[in-house]
Amino acid sequence: MTHALDDLGWGPFFADQVTDDDAGLVPMRIAAVHRSRLMAETGAGQVRLDLPIHASTADYAVGDWVLAKGDTRVVARLLDRRALLRRRTEGADTRQLIAANVDTLFVVTSCNDDFNPARLERYLALANEAGTDPVIVLTKIDKVDDPSDWIDRARALQRGLQVVALNAKSPDAADVLAPWCGAGRTVALVGSSGVGKSTLLNTLSGRDAQATGDIRESDAKGRHTTTSRSLHPVAGGGWVIDTPGMRTLHVADVAVGIEMLFAEITELAPQCRFRDCTHAHEPGCAVQAAVRAGTLDAGRLDRWRKLHDENRDNTPVQTGPRGNRTTLPRGSKRR
Template sequence: MVESRELSDLGWSSFFADQIGTDETMLIPCRISEVHRARLVGIGQEDGLLTLPPKAHTGDYAVGDWVLTEPMTHLVVRRLERRTVLRRNSEGSRAPQLAASNVDNLFIVTSCNEDFNAARLERYLVFANEAGTTPVILLTKADTCPDPERFKAEAEALQRDLPVLIIDPKHGEVSEPLIQWTSGSQTVAVVGSSGVGKSTLVNRLIAEETQLTGGTREGDNKGRHTTTSRSLHRIAGGGWVIDTPGIRTLQVTDAVFGLEMLFAEITELAPHCKFRNCTHRHEPGCAVLAAVKAGTIDPARFERWRKLQDEGAPKPTYGTGRR
């Protein structure tokens, strides 16, 4: 049961209020908590969850959306503009898939074992940066390795000022270490591979066994899928959390800002290349290649940047021709 509350407790702000027209003041704002094939479920100021018949296909909505509904029927009249939106590009899909919207912080969960993969974490960081959310990497299963601080240091090196925390969702305290990103009316989404403890973390945050949990397969530490749908939950004593299904592949396309923020050391050097349209592959006077050769840019990280660029992200343009 969802208690009656102020809209601000749900994440409502002037950003959304300013979108309401003078002819819409009688409509009721609701926040989407679940998206199903033929219906939406929302939370408003009324008690309980509301079934919201959509005017459009439910695929046009995301968990976290704000919508305006008719007072008696709860029919969705229109969706308000999103402040942030997480869109997932997956291999073989024609269009990005909506993952969640109006998210403040993104918890990227990985474990201190074979699941830890710098290249995959960088994809999640691009995902977060491009959406306008604040990424936080959470390391689990520290008890499975002799030196979890090594994983923490490697994760911190992926992006400037990136928060990285070692947590134990199964046995340790999680609410207090994460309060900076979960307090008030903030909304956090949780992503990561299956089996790293995402659902266990969500359960601890909301103090309920809402999400199914599972272990990892023997031999390879790969997780079994446990979360199969997205849903919005109230954090005990705090904001809101959206769990997502385990994501094994995440394509990066049309994410110029996300890439530039992640690879800031390359972004900042690029304007110093001899040629304004330098591709950083073979051109003479390339400041980026010089930094790679000097060791100030990690060669492995440079190759990962190049791979993401080649995957389809538009190349940054600094002008044309020679200086």
């Protein structure tokens, strides 16, 4: 099937980056990232792209737009991203790229023990920071008598958060998610293994794009059926990026995303007596007062503190005179 560049998600943001010096280069969108090569959508199908010497596939994300040489299919330039989802990996200084230029992030969880507010809030913080609209997708509603309690719990995770509930195996699932899909739109699926991401991908794409697996009903844990990130066309228009289940999700440099996620705490903080209040034990803390008054959930505050502290410890700091700053990890001393 042939797709126009606009259908692939190309638009003025990317077109404005192309200059006269790029004559002869072809815009392509990264569809899969492998150890030593890239696959890209051209509008007329997928092609293999090679990298220039000393370049690494780790610098590219599914959903990226690149300019490539039409004859050799070697990447010449990576275009600036409109949005980038990334996470910190344990023991690494760099962050792993999850997906680029995503309009909507479908955070998939299910109506069972997989529903974990602390983990879901991490996904929301990443989406907020990237400027990508998050939507909680509750699956396996056919396994519960009434999903309304699960929907209410999901909506409580962030002010104004959109939540949908569906059976991923039902053809109606594509209709439920249709408002976020369409020509030129890109959505991404994230969540734990076994929540139905691969089934949902197959439903959206109208074909068996990904193998599916069952979960263990004893602990709601699933097997990894998606092993790499990939870009697939949505049957009704648009594109979907599938991602492997993530066992850990560490955050770094998402301060704005956390402020948006915990808006009720962010708005109370200026009312505290001390500007650097940690909302733990200081007198005159407006946040603790809200907890005592029952207008702020204590568990919500605990999760804010853990996420806030982790982000602070993982985010590099800038030191040195203006114009000659050095980036250091938290806790490092300049020599």
